[in-house]
Amino acid sequence: MGYFRDNVERMAGYTPGFQPTATDVVKLNTNENPYPPSPEVMKVLAAMGPEQLRRYPDPVGNAFRQAAAELHGVEPGNIMCCNGGDDLLSIAIRACCDTSRPLAYPVPTYSLYPVLANLEDCELIEVPFDGQYNLPAKLASTGAALTIVCNPNAPTATFIAIEELASLANVLPGVLLIDEAYVDFAERDAVELVKRFDNVVLLRSLSKGYSLAGLRFGYAIAGTNLIDGLLKVKDSYNVDALSIALATAAIKDQTYFRANVQKVKADRQTLTERLRALGLVVGDSATNFVLARVGARHVSPVPPSAGQIHGQLARRNIFVRYFNVPGLDDKLRISVGTPEQNERLLAALQEILSM
């Protein structure tokens, strides 16, 4: 007998985006928000005392649930706190999927989904997007126990209309998890679907829109029938006392949040236009990153590949994300940075593309 299950022995594990330790870098590879979190978060952090560290946290984070419920117009019982959005993905797959209950999602998408599915040894049904990343019609008839749609999608930055997701939820026999990790940068969200369908769960993250990637805080929004089941699967104390307090302060400061998001959206627009001017093919983004296709028209006679550009940028201490998989290996995923960071990227790109 091996020490581990066969499916665990076989798998490679997830590789997170590279986290450089050097400080003078332009880090546009893991979709962090370039602006700091709300000053209200820092005030709450400064007020944390030893007693909050000494005692166990509230197991379900009721302070956060209350604040999130008010924000979204739902009840606290419709909210579940998570140790990052990834915690919810793991919980949902463990709650819904096993060897006889498949997981389905369109591809390309967030590369953690298959890793988590392999951990549960459940059947994977990957349905390819078309060239415009429209919702695949086949997703409605897979028979999966859990269907995940990342919307806006990573790494394509595209957005599927909420009514299309409503139609999908309406016909699916299982659960529809809409991964809204990037929805803060889109024009709409799917909260209304939670009120219309008992099989829809939304994933939210404070890593991007709230500049709190270091905190690991996400949450679910769903009907109480789903929340009550997911609560059984979550670790009994999955979020710590500091995270609950800081996350609550963050979502209560909607004024700061909206201004932050507006800045990122404006920077995104400029970055998109400038990348297009360099000859890259860049679709409109509903996220805090853009997906740029390389090789349409370049100054140099033999244009460098996306992988080569990725490497040459890294040598200049500029980090973007490159996925060496079919459909993505001619593209770069670039997080929207500060205007200064974006300028350094654009200058380096211009140099590399002209060589």
Next chain:
Amino acid sequence: MGYFRDNVERMAGYTPGFQPTATDVVKLNTNENPYPPSPEVMKVLAAMGPEQLRRYPDPVGNAFRQAAAELHGVEPGNIMCCNGGDDLLSIAIRACCDTSRPLAYPVPTYSLYPVLANLEDCELIEVPFDGQYNLPAKLASTGAALTIVCNPNAPTATFIAIEELASLANVLPGVLLIDEAYVDFAERDAVELVKRFDNVVLLRSLSKGYSLAGLRFGYAIAGTNLIDGLLKVKDSYNVDALSIALATAAIKDQTYFRANVQKVKADRQTLTERLRALGLVVGDSATNFVLARVGARHVSPVPPSAGQIHGQLARRNIFVRYFNVPGLDDKLRISVGTPEQNERLLAALQEILSM
């Protein structure tokens, strides 16, 4: 098709110990350390800036791994950071157990083990302790993929000699997880077994000995063969940036840690003797709590049951833990508090037992 797996639908979920929100309470029900964390922890907390919140944390917490490796005389590759010790339990069971790979442990013990096993839908082999809570010989021959021994054990507060665990590790075909959440209050630990056996993993927690229950930080110590497999199963960013920094500061301050533990041990000795003087049967404890059996000799003609005492203490805002299950339903688990808290408990107990 139900939205959830059948085993999830059937299960009730884990019930954490009651967390009272009132402030004037004597809270001896969840084994928190009564003394605050190290001042070094608070210094690091005060120095945390927005940049540490904005960026993703180190996925494996190398700063902590380095500090823990130095403390235990192992390599950083022998350490895995976890979101509380419970995270490691979940990871180990997911890595090792499934419907054809059972989990075994002696009972009574930590009541989370069967909850996690039910989540994986794996066979449970519960081997009863004898009356003195010695290691059951039958544990060596269950054929389990994963065997968990909580040592010191909760809620019995008893300790199994390390050489007995070595003999067990030597004959087990699968993995032996020694849950050392309370080992800071014992006289020995099992770190040497990690160096002698490739199938031993230790669980450590900063919740008790380091007064950091609010932080959710635990870790594994094991051979790299086991750590590398467990790392594949853990969430990619399972511990946040604040927790890594604060946990690292805590284990580096061994002077404060040792003084804290010595105080709790001295308080434990006094509490044990005073409970015995009240007629309760209390074994020697290797943890920061005691297990007290009710009903041996009392002043009143019909002595109250453990459950009744638990309720009457709660009405006085004094909280201890009561498990309404066979073998434990005549006992109370009482965390060692400050001398003042222990006195309030003892005075209330004397009053209740004399009624």
